[in-house]
Amino acid sequence: MEQVSVLSPYSKKSACPEKKIIVYDTTLRDGEQMPGIAFKPAQKLEIAHALADVGVKEIEAGFPAVSASERKAIKDIKDxxxxRILGLARCDxxxxxxxxxxxxxxxLLFIATSDLHLRWKLRMSQNEVVERARRAMKLAHDLGLKFCFSTEDTTRTHMDFLNEIYDTALECGAERIGITDTVGCATPEGISxxxxxLKTRYHMPLSVHLHNDFGLACANALAALDAGADAFAVTxxxxxxxxxxxxxxxxxMCAKYLRGMDTGIxxxxxPALAAIVSEHAKLQIPKNLPWLGENIFTHESGIHALAVQQNPFTYECVSPQVLGRQRKILLGKHSGKGVLQAKLIQYGFRVDEKLLEEIxxxxxxIGEEKGYVDDRELIEIAKNKLS
Incomplete structure (x- = not known):
């Protein structure tokens, strides 16, 4: 079997690599809450089909209470x-x-629990919040609905109140309980x-919903994974x-290559999924976005590019084929003779040392002027020098 990765021996592998975890995607709900994004029903349907095609088993398709068109889009996705189709609901x-x-x-039932939210948003006491959550879960149960229960702003909520409200969720028949780092302010140690x-106290599935305000969402997800979390909200x-x-x-990618756990994705x-989402969201994929950006498997620096041609793992930890992508070697101001000569030979040009230096x-x-030289330009340069 062809080797597809060379990773650090210091990375921690999962103690339970066979454990089945749930990746549930909320692009169509939380992702759409990004300012400026409003997916049309047909776009939601296309994204949902693409998510299912990559192997996402649970899709949070939207917030049904928003509008009639939102409900129709969710029904179409469900049909x-x-x-498995999920929908968000306040305790209303x-x-x-x-x-x-x-x-x-x-x-996906939720209610805020931090003192900050209780005072300034809900204007309710802790007892009132617990009772509202209890009534909501009872109604869901009476309507024959399966439900999860999550606390909003969990990471700024006192543990004793979390235990009280999760005890209520357990009593009411919640399928799983969830924590939310609503403003992305927790550290991996805190999440762990x-x-x-919670996993010690509650012997039931636990989900995590992690925001990225401090750039720690992925690190926090790994900490949650190591601590026993079962379901992960993603976009x-x-x-x-x-x-x-x-x-x-x-x-x-982190779960698979840094923890040895296969998510089924x-x-x-x-990349094709990201292209669909970026088109409908009217967002450009950043060139340096991990795994999806144009630059991730692109090399231009002479030292790097030459080494990659000898062994790609010198400057890549995972092969591009893992993501259905291809490696690119670009020429520019940082390029050296070795890479240039290899490129010229690739296109049938054999030049002496003097001509190589001129090219x-x-x-x-050109690299200093525009950043890089593509292969078409290189061929033109070589032809002109040889004429």
């Missing part, structure tokens, strides 16, 4: 995909009834502690409010 009877009208597979405490390219969410592609299809000078000049 035409094989994935109208939200829960809207979910029931969409015939979704799992309701929180997940560890394609990490899109979402403010700094976004845990990125689907980053988490899947076909990584070769991730290299021209390549560097």
């Amino acid at each position: 035409t995909t094989t994935a 009877p109208k939200d829960i009834e809207a979910c029931a009208a969409c015939n979704i597979d799992l309701v 502690y929180l997940v560890g405490e 394609v390219m990490g899109i979402g409010e403010r700094a976004g969410n845990l990125a689907l592609e980053q988490f899947v 076909d990584t070769t299809k991730l 290299l000078c021209e390549v560097k000049r």
Whole structure:
């Protein structure tokens, strides 16, 4: 079998690599909350089909209470995909009834629990929050709905109150409980502690929803994974409010290659999925975006490029084929003779040392002006020098 990665021996492998974890995608709900994004129903359907095609087993298709068109889009997704369809609901009877009208597979019930949210948003006491959550879960149960229960702003909520409200969720029949790092302010150590405490107390599935305000969403997800979390909310390219969410592609790659856990996602299809989402969201994929950006498997620096031609793993930890991609060697101001000569031979040009130096000078000049020299330009340069 062809080797596809060379990784650090210091990385920690999972103690339970065979454990089945759930990757549930919320691009169509939390991702769409990114300012400026509003997916049309047909676009939502296309994205949902692409998510199912890559192997996502659970799709949060939207927030049913938002509008009639949102509910229709969710119903269409439910009727035409094989994935389990999830819908968000506040602890409000109208939200829960809207979910029931969409015939979704799992309701994601939530309510804020931090002192900050209780005082300034909900204007409720802890007892009132617990009772509202209890009534909501009872209604979901009475309507025959399966449901999860998550706390909003979990990472700024006191543990004793979390235990009280999760005890209520357990009593009411929640399928799983969830924590939310709503403003992305927790550290991996904090997430590890929180997940560890909850998994010790509650012998039931636990989900994590992690935002990226401090750039720690993926590190926090690995900490949650190591501490025993079972389900992970993700979005394609990490899109979402403010700094976004845990990125689907980053988490899947980390779980597989840094922890040895297979999420069931076909990584070769991730670039095509990202292309669909970026088109409909009117977002350009950043060139340096991990695993999906144009530059990830592109080399221009002379030392790097020459080494990669000898052995790609000198400057790549994972082969591009894992993501259905191809490696690119570009020429520019940082290029050296070795890479240039290899490129020229590739296109049938054999030149002496003097001509090689002249071509290299021209390549560097153009590289300084526009950043790189593509193969078409190189062929033209070589032809002109040889004429």
